Amino acid sequence: MGDHLGDRLVDLPHTSHLKLAQRGAVLHVWLNRPELRNALSQKMVRELAATFAAIAEDRDIRVVVLRGAGGTFCAGGDIKNMSSAQVAPPAGAADELKDTNRRFGAMLEAVNAAPQVVIAAVEGAAMGGGFGLACIADITVATADARFAMSEVTIGVVPAAISPFVVQRIGLTAARRLGVTGIRLNGQEAATIGIAHFAVADAAALDEAIRGICNQVLKCAPGAVAATKQLMLRAANPNALGELLDEAAEIFATAVRSAEGKEGTSAFVEKRKPSWLMQVE
Numbered sequence: 001m002g003d004h005l006g007d008r009l010v011d012l013p014h015t016s017h018l019k020l021a022q023r024g025a026v027l028h029v030w031l032n033r034p035e036l037r038n039a040l041s042q043k044m045v046r047e048l049a050a051t052f053a054a055i056a057e058d059r060d061i062r063v064v065v066l067r068g069a070g071g072t073f074c075a076g077g078d079i080k081n082m083s084s085a086q087v088a089p090p091a092g093a094a095d096e097l098k099d100t101n102r103r104f105g106a107m108l109e110a111v112n113a114a115p116q117v118v119i120a121a122v123e124g125a126a127m128g129g130g131f132g133l134a135c136i137a138d139i140t141v142a143t144a145d146a147r148f149a150m151s152e153v154t155i156g157v158v159p160a161a162i163s164p165f166v167v168q169r170i171g172l173t174a175a176r177r178l179g180v181t182g183i184r185l186n187g188q189e190a191a192t193i194g195i196a197h198f199a200v201a202d203a204a205a206l207d208e209a210i211r212g213i214c215n216q217v218l219k220c221a222p223g224a225v226a227a228t229k230q231l232m233l234r235a236a237n238p239n240a241l242g243e244l245l246d247e248a249a250e251i252f253a254t255a256v257r258s259a260e261g262k263e264g265t266s267a268f269v270e271k272r273k274p275s276w277l278m279q280v281e
Helices: 042-054 079-083 096-112 129-136 151-155 163-170 172-181 187-193 203-217 222-236 241-257 259-270
Strands: 004-006 018-023 026-031 063-068 117-122 125-127 139-143 147-149 198-200
Touching (some): 018 042, 042 096, 117 129, 117 203, 129 147, 139 187, 139 203, 147 187, 151 172, 163 172, 163 241, 187 198
Parallel strands (some): 004 018, 026 063, 063 117, 125 147, 139 198
Antiparallel strands (some): 018 026
16 A cells, blocks of 8 residues: 555555555645655656545545655656656657656646645745646645745746646736746745745644644535535636647647757756856846
């Protein structure tokens, strides 16, 4: 059953890049690559998708808490893996880079639509794909010193799969500013523009806030909660979200393999500044 802790367990998948801990009606899902600041590996994405698929019909699990092991929520995608996939496949062959990004988008869709209440507990960094995870939670709480960014453009890549969810979360105007600048926000700033719902002082306060939210959610009928989420998502989501994520995966693969993508990801791995970095005097 993998690294699973706690009370009665549903039939959860085996996991190695996640740690799953069930406490009664609450399932804690820890992103568990602390040595890499919980960067989103393909395996982690598959395990997240499998976990949410396993609980999709389970009403005994009523809350899912997403959190990162080691004091960091999620540093984004695994850039080293990305930088090794910069050669386009032969014509007619499967494009693993595009397919990988589309699987990430599908996982975001599944978490976004989960019938349970999903809480993101953000401390440390929520960058790139981690920023996207923070934006699909029903309730996101951050420590005041947490760091949020749509950082993809700083390495010549496009925030492809996460962009539709960010726009839905905070609106087009705010999303555009973050998307085209890659600026960093702290937890309080993230709460001000609606990425997080509120910010707390530190990790201890984050624990206390999560307990309080869970207790409030557990006062609510799980079937009514699931139906309410479904209705609200139908009201807010574009009808062609799947098609948009298909297109986003194509754009992502093209960007990674462009001259900018190659330079940016190489600079990140080599811990140097990319060639386009300039400063206005």
